[in-house]
Amino acid sequence: MLTELKVPERLLLGPGPANVDPRVLRAMATPVIGHLDPAFIRVMDETIQYLRQVWRTQNRLTVPLSATGSGGMEAVMVNLLEPGDEVVVGICGLFGQRMADVAARAGARVRTVEAPWGRPLDPEQFEKALRERPAKVVAFVHGETSTGVLQPVEPIVEIARRYGALVVADCVTSLGSVPVEVDRWGLDAAYSCSQKGLGAPPGMAPVTFSERALEVIRSRKTKVQSWYLDLNLLMGYWSGETVTERVYHHTAPIAMIYALREALRIVLEEGLENRWERIRRVHEAFVAGIEAMGLEMLVEKPYRLAPLNTVKVPPGVDAAAVQRRLLEMDIEIAGGFGPLKGQIWRIGLMGYNAQPKNVFTVLSALEMALREQGYPVSPGLGPAAAAAALKG
């Protein structure tokens, strides 16, 4: 009954978690120390400094929450919104839907602007919604994990600012993989996860809030409905001015913070721009291979989310069977959700996994699985095109 933990070694090319640099696993196995230990406070401070660099922000309130990315979404919503507040949420995939659900549970009056899954939101729609009635918060997904769409941020921020709304962006699949410029863009709140672009295991939710957002949180009329995610309380633990002023809130997940710190250090050692460039090149090689195989990308070129490629399933091919065939070879890719179920594959080349060798592996395996289902593709076409793109 009490068996040894045994798990296969998978190549994780789904929407995340991605594989983790062995350095991160080693850091995670560092002996645990106390959550109020001055030595741990130093680790917290370093982690915050690294996070600010990765978010491209000076925001004081920049912390990793003790939850996964969805917990980060919830934290942002329940801290910024009070019952009856107006919020406009952009929906063009599962995570936009989730934002609307979470905002409604916080008691907000939610209006939505929508686009078909696989297309970006139209900024004009936000303008229309705000002209009808102002809102406290405008929220949208920067990198939509369910569709592979990268949403242009600045036009939405410009409109929201003009109508006096705070701007919230879901950066779960964008942070660490493509440019995220919190301060330059003027985002008021953003959240992400640890297991995609940053390259740690899942379990932490980095969040950042502008001074304007901080002021909104500090001057709430009602208590934040979640004690666990109440930033008024969490600030006392994460952002005390000196070590002795830290106030106990909850026990931080020490080992996960070790892992996140090491993952952030690896990101900064590589350099954000280099990392974005690496992921872009690997993405383009992958797309070249896919198109050489006669397959199509779901998303139009200008809106493709580089770390998460969404490929249309060709007619007559069983999407789930292809995924199972790859998993037999210890390669994980994912399928679509909701309206895209059975219609797309989601193939992630993010963080540590954005490497040419993984492009060759997944294209070759995909060709093999497709041929087995009778899809006509000459062996080696995809990898050859990817190799050519990498050279070019």
Added chain:
Amino acid sequence: MLTELKVPERLLLGPGPANVDPRVLRAMATPVIGHLDPAFIRVMDETIQYLRQVWRTQNRLTVPLSATGSGGMEAVMVNLLEPGDEVVVGICGLFGQRMADVAARAGARVRTVEAPWGRPLDPEQFEKALRERPAKVVAFVHGETSTGVLQPVEPIVEIARRYGALVVADCVTSLGSVPVEVDRWGLDAAYSCSQKGLGAPPGMAPVTFSERALEVIRSRKTKVQSWYLDLNLLMGYWSGETVTERVYHHTAPIAMIYALREALRIVLEEGLENRWERIRRVHEAFVAGIEAMGLEMLVEKPYRLAPLNTVKVPPGVDAAAVQRRLLEMDIEIAGGFGPLKGQIWRIGLMGYNAQPKNVFTVLSALEMALREQGYPVSPGLGPAAAAAALKG
């Protein structure tokens, strides 16, 4: 700037986290796999089976939540309570206060029954409160981490049952250290953490719910205010009947679940009864040493929480200075909160750390720090008395 992670090797004898068995650290560094991988679903199922044994329950809804112990508290409250519901909360320390705060944020009408910090709650007070007006939930702390009091459970359950209330117990510092008998006692919901009696790093919150509680959650009139902790949604991920039915909710913290699974396996290999007995013996040896040194325990003998010893600070001694002196020797102990600030030390001998050698270490170090402050104690008195108690 981008420095190596460096933390001291501490002996963690505060209220938790405790030190972690090296086996748990090794398990945590196992390569990450996907949260929907059939191989991970097996790991989840095994973890649930182990958890049921440790909670002494057959409860179907027994899962580790992706949060720390305080997140477990919040999950129990927000799932069982709807706005306007009546709840009676017992308060005799910080964590009872926190329960009342969390319940109020869930919109419940909170009444409290109280006892001085360091004393257990009087069951009669619950009866009085319920006679005045019935309540949906009665909640109390089994092992109060802020005071070291172990609350007798059965008298409170008997009263709550008689008045038709659900019974919730905070087992954050009791699970894995002292008997917790969810089914035999008739608890309807209980939550704990990973970093104390169970011996993993902090970051997971095991929770368990009776069929009665499950029915209450399923038949709610309003949505659970927290999407992240909504058990109606989480059940689809954790408790699907078959692998193929699992529904994605959030990305589970894979590495933390590896760690928790290994920690639970270690608990079950030792055997719960053996573990309780080991912790009791170590606790008694520690108390013998403390009393030989002329110090006093805060809590009366029948109500002492074995894994967390609360020792009164003698007059004229600076509690915080003693803690700092021990930390210089890489030994962490904790002080008191609120009314007990400066009045007690909290010295944990839990999980992996409940070993005779640690009793000798902490008593010797405490003697040394006390002598340095002019407290009269002959060197070696405490360890000698502890050794005698271990033999007896």
